[in-house]
Amino acid sequence: NAGVTQTPKFRILKIGQSMTLQCAQDMNHNYMYWYRQDPGMGLKLIYYSVGAGITDKGEVPNGYNVSRSTTEDFPLRLELAAPSQTSVYFCASKIGTGAYEQYFGPGTRLTVT
């Protein structure tokens, strides 16, 4: 199993550009999450999904969109990138409802200038 994979690893965007951060997992997990991590600020939840076709907002959803058309994939879309979106983005998954561990991908480091 590859676990949770994320692409790209690094990206530099200009203000106003758009991009999609890709996330995929091969563990047949129902739950998937997107977090952003700013220096010294821990992990903040952007969006999450409890299964294909179902998504919900987290703590900091503004400026982002997600879709979940398959169990495996959970892309994060940034429209009109702003400097405040400079961060490290982590995708995570867990098997199902209840208190299970989350498995994290390696992260995407995004800089908006």
Add this chain to the structure above:
Amino acid sequence: GQQVMQIPQYQHVQEGEDFTTYCNSSTTLSNIQWYKQRPGGHPVFLIQLVKSGEVKKQKRLTFQFGEAKKNSSLHITATQTTDVGTYFCAGHSGNTPLVFGKGTRLSVIA
């Protein structure tokens, strides 16, 4: 909403010294999880505590869950350079998504 606070934010220790990080929640938790993130890496699950007053050990690491299920601690005995990283607690309250603390960054001086 639910808040999870962690102290200290940073801790520098000499190799061989002990280390403790504390986690406090604004609400009663269903369970608490601990993760470790090495510099430049991603969070990796360490352990989960569910029961009031629970204590679990992993080699030199001891995890505790408070009696009121609102606080937790991670204690590392005789730190090693391999313990370097940021330790996060994260709590569930009811059916809400996991809420992470800001983490404690541990530096170990050899």
